[in-house]
Amino acid sequence: MKKSLKELKNLSVIARGDILKMTTVANSGHPAGSMSSIDMFLSVLNRANIFPDDPFNPDRDRIVVSHGHTSPGFYVALARMGFVDIEEVISGFRYAGSIFEGHVTRGIPGVEWSTGNLGQGLSAGIGMALAAKKRGKDYRVYVFSSDGESSKGQIAEARRTAIKEGLNNLIVLLDYNDIQISGRARDILSVNIVGEYEAAGWNVIEIDGHNFDQINKALEVAENEPLRPTVIVAKTIIGKGVSFMENTPTYHGKALTKEQLSKALEELGLENDVEKYIEKRKNMALTRDKLSYPNIELNVETGQPIVYGKGEKVANRNAFGNAIADLAKLNMENFPVVAIDCDLKPSVNLEKFEKVNPEGYIQIGIEEHNAATIGGALSVSGALTFFADFGVFGLDEAFNQQRLNDINHTNLKTVVTHCGIDVGEDGKTHHEVNYIGIVRSLYHTKLIVPCDANQTDKAIRYAAKVPGNFVIAMGRSNLPILLDEEGNVYYNNDYNFEYGKLDVFRKGRDLTVFTYGSFAHLAVEAADKLKEEDIHITVIGVPTPLDFDLTQVKEYVDNTIVLTLEDHNVENGLSNELSKAMIKNSMKPSYFEPMGLKEYAPSGTIKDLLRVHGFDVESLVKKMKGLIESK
Numbered sequence: 001m002k003k004s005l006k007e008l009k010n011l012s013v014i015a016r017g018d019i020l021k022m023t024t025v026a027n028s029g030h031p032a033g034s035m036s037s038i039d040m041f042l043s044v045l046n047r048a049n050i051f052p053d054d055p056f057n058p059d060r061d062r063i064v065v066s067h068g069h070t071s072p073g074f075y076v077a078l079a080r081m082g083f084v085d086i087e088e089v090i091s092g093f094r095y096a097g098s099i100f101e102g103h104v105t106r107g108i109p110g111v112e113w114s115t116g117n118l119g120q121g122l123s124a125g126i127g128m129a130l131a132a133k134k135r136g137k138d139y140r141v142y143v144f145s146s147d148g149e150s151s152k153g154q155i156a157e158a159r160r161t162a163i164k165e166g167l168n169n170l171i172v173l174l175d176y177n178d179i180q181i182s183g184r185a186r187d188i189l190s191v192n193i194v195g196e197y198e199a200a201g202w203n204v205i206e207i208d209g210h211n212f213d214q215i216n217k218a219l220e221v222a223e224n225e226p227l228r229p230t231v232i233v234a235k236t237i238i239g240k241g242v243s244f245m246e247n248t249p250t251y252h253g254k255a256l257t258k259e260q261l262s263k264a265l266e267e268l269g270l271e272n273d274v275e276k277y278i279e280k281r282k283n284m285a286l287t288r289d290k291l292s293y294p295n296i297e298l299n300v301e302t303g304q305p306i307v308y309g310k311g312e313k314v315a316n317r318n319a320f321g322n323a324i325a326d327l328a329k330l331n332m333e334n335f336p337v338v339a340i341d342c343d344l345k346p347s348v349n350l351e352k353f354e355k356v357n358p359e360g361y362i363q364i365g366i367e368e369h370n371a372a373t374i375g376g377a378l379s380v381s382g383a384l385t386f387f388a389d390f391g392v393f394g395l396d397e398a399f400n401q402q403r404l405n406d407i408n409h410t411n412l413k414t415v416v417t418h419c420g421i422d423v424g425e426d427g428k429t430h431h432e433v434n435y436i437g438i439v440r441s442l443y444h445t446k447l448i449v450p451c452d453a454n455q456t457d458k459a460i461r462y463a464a465k466v467p468g469n470f471v472i473a474m475g476r477s478n479l480p481i482l483l484d485e486e487g488n489v490y491y492n493n494d495y496n497f498e499y500g501k502l503d504v505f506r507k508g509r510d511l512t513v514f515t516y517g518s519f520a521h522l523a524v525e526a527a528d529k530l531k532e533e534d535i536h537i538t539v540i541g542v543p544t545p546l547d548f549d550l551t552q553v554k555e556y557v558d559n560t561i562v563l564t565l566e567d568h569n570v571e572n573g574l575s576n577e578l579s580k581a582m583i584k585n586s587m588k589p590s591y592f593e594p595m596g597l598k599e600y601a602p603s604g605t606i607k608d609l610l611r612v613h614g615f616d617v618e619s620l621v622k623k624m625k626g627l628i629e630s631k
Contacts, residue, residue: 005212008042011080012212015042016241017270018076018090023255025277026094029102032251034073036177036209036236037144041077043215044142044173045110047223052082055109056294058382061139062112062128066121067146067175068103069253074111074144075100083110091280097288106408107291113377114407117400119152121145122172123370126162127377129170129229134336134359135382140223143172148180150196151189154401157370159200162229165362170229171222175209177238181252197231209234242267293409295467296382301330302461308453308481310489316474316518317417319453321349323460324386328357336360336383340375342368347476348388348417372398372414376405379412384464390423391416391432391473399438406442406469413463414471419449420567421601421609422475422518428600435473436545437572445469446499451520451541452482454491455503459543462497475518475567477606482521482541500547504556508536510628512556512589514578515565516542519615523565526620537624545574550581557582561627562589565615570596591631595623 003011015038023029048061065074072093079086084100092098099108103116113124125143132139149155162170176193178185185191197204203225207214215234222230238252239245242264256264258274265272303326308314328337338360339353345363354361364371368389375387387394394416395402405412419432439447448463448470450456456474463470482490485506505520506527515523523539530537538556542548550557564575575594582589601609610616614623 003046005216008046008212012039012042013241013268014270015073015076015080017265017268018079018086019072020256020261020264021274021277022072022076022090022093024258024261024274025090025281027255028094029072029255030069030253031072031255032179032239032245033067033146033175033177034070035240035242035245036238037070037175038073038077039210039212040144040173040175040215040234041073042080043212043219045077045081047216047219048142049139050110052109055083058296059137059139062125062141063110064113064115064121064125064128064141064143065104066115066143067118067149068115071100071102071104074104078110084108087277087280091277092284095281095284097285099288099291105291107293114404117404118149119154120373120401120404122155122158123373124377125170126158126165126167127374128381129167130165130362130374131336131378131381131383132169133165133167134338140169140171143170145172145174147174147176147178147185147191147193150174150193151191154369154373156196157367159197159202161364161367161370161374163201166227167229168225168227171219172229172231174231174233175236176233177236179238179247179249179252181249183249194233201228203228203230205230205232207232207234209236210240295380295409295411297467298335298382298384300327300384300465302465303327303330305461305493306457307489307493310481310483310487312481313478314453314481315476315478316450316453316456317349317476319456320415320460320472320474321352323457325352325356327384327461327464328353328360331384332357332360338362338378338383338385340364340371340385340387342366342371342389342393344388344390347390348415350388368393368398369401372401372405375414376401376408376410376412379410380408385411386413386415388415388417390430391419391435392430395432395435395438395471402445403442406444409444410469411467412469414469416471416473418476419473420475420518421597422477422567422606424606424609425603427603431601433569433597434572435471436568436574436577439471440546440572445471446544447546448472448543449517449545450474450543451503451516452479452491454481454489455497455543458491458495458497462499473517477518479518480521482524499544500549502548502552503541503543504538504553505541506537506539508538510535510537511561511563511624512538512540513563513565514540514542514574516545516574517567519565519567522610522615522617522620525617526624529617529621530624535625535628542574545577548581550585550587554585554587557587557589559588559590561591561631564594564596565620566596568596570594570598591627
C-alpha cells in the first residue's frame with residue numbers, strides 16, 4: 001500500500017537513523033550523502049510500479065542509483081519499503097558474509113545495476129529505457145544521480161542519446177548538495193548542471209530535495225511528460241537531519257563514532273540500539289549464497305550457417321555483418337535484436353543489419369563509454385544486443401565500462417573489428433594488440449577469435465544463443481577460407497562451434513604452431529610450403545585463447561618444438577595461456593618460443609608489416625626450417 005506524504009516524512013527520520021547505525025556498525029561507508037538522497041529514494045520507491053513480493057517482475061519500473069556510494073540510503077529505503085530485512089541491512093552492511101556490499105549491487109531485490117564507478121548510471125538507465133521502447137513496454141526508468149559525478153563526460157554523452165531517442169520514460173533525480181569528498185563541488189569543478197541539461201533539450205525541474213510535496217509533484221509532471229526525458233534537480237543538504245553533519249564534507253565517506261552516533265540519534269529522537277546490531281554482526285558467517293542476476297532470457301533461433309566456399313576471400317567482419325542480419329530476420333518478431341554502433345557502420349559492416357532491421361540499429365555516435373554501458377543494460381532487459389566497434393575503442397577505451405558489464409553479469413555480445421596490426425596504415429594508435437589480455441582481466445566474459453569467415457559465422461550464432469558476455473575479435477582484411485589437408489572447406493556444414501575446442505588444421509611430426517584469428521591462414525600456408533620439402537608441421541587453431549583443453553592435442557606438444565603465432569602483444573596473449581596450460585597438464589615441449597608483437601607497429605600495409613615483423617609466409621618457412629634443423 002502506498003504511503004502518504006506524512007508517513008514518508010516520518011519514515012525518513014527513521015531511515016536516517018538506520019543509515020547512521022549501519023555505517024557505524026560497519027565502521028565505514030557514506031552516511032552524509034545517503035541522508036541527502038533518502039527523501040528522494042523513499043518517494044520514488046513509494047510511487048514506482050515495483051513489487052516487493054515479486055521484485056524482478058519483467059514489467060516493473062527500473063531504478064538505477066548512479067551514485068552507488070549512497071548504498072546505505074538505498075538499502076534502508078528498500079528495507080523500509082518491504083524489499084529486504086532491515087536488521088540484515090544494518091548488521092550486515094559491508095560485511096563479507098552479507099549481500100549488502102559497500103556500493104549498490106545488482107541481484108539484491110530492488111537493485112537493477114551495480115554502480116560505484118561514477119558517471120555510468122545514466123547510460124545504464126538509457127539502455128533499460130530503450131529496451132522498454134523496443135519491446136513495446138510502458139515501464140519507466142528512474143535514475144538517481146549526483147552533482148559530483150555531473151562533470152564526467154559520459155553523462156554528457158548519455159544526455160544527448162536520451163534526447164535523440166526520445167526517452168520520455170526516463171526520469172533523472174539529481175542530488176545537488178554541492179559537496180564531494182574533497183570539498184564543495186563548485187570549488188572542485190564548477191558545472192552548470194541545469195544549463196547543461198537545458199542545452200541538451202531535457203525537461204528540467206528544480207525543487208527542494210527534502211520537501212516531499214515538491215518531490216512528488218515534480219515526479220508527477222515527469223511521469224506524464226509526453227516527448228522527452230526529465231531531470232529533477234533537487235537542492236539538498238548533505239547530512240540532513242543531524243546538525244553537526246549538515247553541509248560539511250567531513251561525513252561524505254566517514255562513519256560516526258559510537259559517541260557521535262548517540263548524539264545524532266538523540267537529535268533525531270530515535271532509540272540507540274546499535275549494540276544489538278554489533279552483536280549480531282559478530283555472529284554472522286563469512287560466506288553467503290551467490291546473488292542471482294535476473295536477465296530476461298531469450299530463446300534465440302540461430303538458423304542455418306552461411307558457408308563460404310573454397311577459393312573465396314572474405315573478411316571476418318563481413319561474415320559478422322551477414323550473420324547478424326540473418327539473426328535479426330530470424331528473431332526480431334519475438335524480441336528486439338539490437339546492434340549498437342559508434343559511427344563506424346561501414347567499417348564494422350552493419351549496413352545489411354540496418355537494412356533488414358532499421359528499428360534495431362542504434363547509432364550512438366563517437367561515444368564509446370556511453371555505448372558500452374547502454375549495450376550492457378539493453379542486454380539484460382530483453383534485447384539480443386551486439387555492440388560493434390574497433391577493438392581499440394570497444395575494449396581499450398571502454399575497459400571500465402566493459403568491466404562494469406562483467407560485474408553486472410550482462411548478456412552483451414561485443415564484436416571488435418580491426419584488431420591486431422590488420423588496420424595497418426592507421427598506425428599504432430589504432431592497432432588493438434591487447435584484446436586477449438584485456439578480456440583475461442574479466443571474470444565472466446568469454447573471448448572468441450575466429451580463424452576465418454566460416455568459423456566467424458558459426459561463432460556469432462553460438463554467442464547469440466549462449467547467455468553471458470562474449471567478445472568476438474577479428475581483423476579488417478579479406479582472408480582465405482581455410483581448407484583441410486584434402487583441400488576441402490575446414491569449417492563446413494558438419495562443423496559445430498564448441499567453446500574450448502581446438503582445431504587441428506595440419507598434422508606433422510617436426511614442429512607445432514598454435515595460432516588463431518587472422519594469422520591462422522599464414523601458419524597453414526607455411527605448413528603447406530614446408531610439406532613440399534617433406535617437412536611436416538602441425539598447425540592448431542585456438543579460437544578461444546582463454547579457455548581450451550590442451551589434452552586434446554597432447555601428442556603434438558610433448559617433446560616437440562612449439563611456437564605461438566599471434567597478431568597480439570606477445571606479453572599478454574596466447575603464449576601466456578599456452579604456457580600455463582602446458583604446466584598445468586605436465587606437458588613439456590623440447591623447445592618453446594612465442595612469436596608475437598614486441599613493440600607498437602608503424603603505419604604500413606598489412607603485407608609490409610607482416611614482413612617487418614617476420615610473420616609473412618616466406619619468413620615463417622625460414623624460421624621453422626631453421627628451428628627444426630638446429631634442434
